[in-house]
Amino acid sequence: MFTSLRPRPTAARGLLNSGGRSNPPRCFRPTIFASSSCFCTAAKQHPASASASAYTPPPPSTMTPPTDRRPIIISGPSGVGKGTLFNMLFEKHPDTYTLSISHTTRSPRPGEKHGVNYYYVTKDDFRELVAQDKFVENAQFGDNFYGTSKMTIEEQTAKGKVVVLDIEMEGVKQVRNSSIGARYVFIAPPSEEELERRLRGRGTETEDSVLKRLAQAKKELEFGRQGGFDKVIVNEDLDKAYKELEEWIYA
Template sequence: MLTLMALIARAFSSMSNEGPRPLVICGPSGSGKSTLLKKLFEEFPDTFGFSISHTTRNPRPGEQHGIHYHFVTRQEMHDSISNGEFIETACFSGNLYGTSIQAVRTVQSQGKVCVLDIEIQGVEQIRNSNLNPILIFNNPPSIEELERRLRGRNTETEESLQKRLDTARREIEYGRTPGNFHTIIHNDDIERAYRELKKFILQELEEQQRNGIALNLRQINSSEIN
């Protein structure tokens, strides 16, 4: 029987190496990742596409299946993992998460840069693949501010909140460690953080374009980012 890492390796080998590098953004829950990505997709809808992850957790208020996540049962998730359908998987707060091959291919088929919002475990898996991703860590202002944001959601029990905060501390330590990410976005002010994110991404995409990768950069103007 194939191990999980063997299945992931098989998934990687079945994916095309052509096209733009995937863009991976990682950071603790409540760090502002979703807001940054929402602004990026709204400003450049023809350049970036979001890879919709699978999860076994229940939807939060306002979340829709197939838009925010593919919400599946634990058995369905295990079956898909066993079939080698995922390029990365992670367990977070007792729930399974993963990025499927099909989710990435769907974005690539539209000629867009595939954006993945994944956990640290997934980052480690993709880092060691041949996908050559661009890795970005979204750093929150502080643990205290992160706690305030999470409490403001009113979606957590005290126990689950403390688990998220413990996980966040480990994620921040990992994210700030030199060499783990290509850049760190310090998200203490959303507008400044977005300008920083956009500038970094533009530079990366322009470098890829100079190396012969076809990209839709018509919407992006360098003068708008400085």
């Protein structure tokens, strides 16, 4: 269990999966840094459009699904472009990827549905699930717990979907220590200055949130440098980074 910051951890995004991990469309697991009433920064439909002006939605893919069906764990500092890249992937391959649905102890918000946005459980139930080692990763934000169950991943994988988890380093460590076989990609910025520029340019954070995210980014970058990822992609040019990501996934 950890309580560190986790922007929009597990599979928290996706243009397509309005019933993905948590909240209403594009609003998933909370972030302690969220600056708006939406608990996450995922409300941006096309993050790329905010700063990466050259972004154009990719045409639907005719590619066959990847042969490697293991969950894809994406990690990297806040603002590096993880959501942007994965949204592009989801857009281009709408039938291939899915976001896992988290368990949470928080109450449903209006319009949210159990089993669609989250699995809503009591704290006692959650603790019991932790004790039974049912989660591949879990975290505490404020008073509430959040976790990705192994069962959710297994069910989606059994349906032929490739599950995507977007998690920060503590979550990555947990997944690595779990029984879930996964592949790991780290998204790095071209520089810390550019990372800050993107975070500020996104316009979703308060100054306090930007500073906290940048402080955490240093740790995340060090974690990325330590190795252990199957793939590291420097997201400088968005289209090139996306191509690299897709080639790696489909290799």
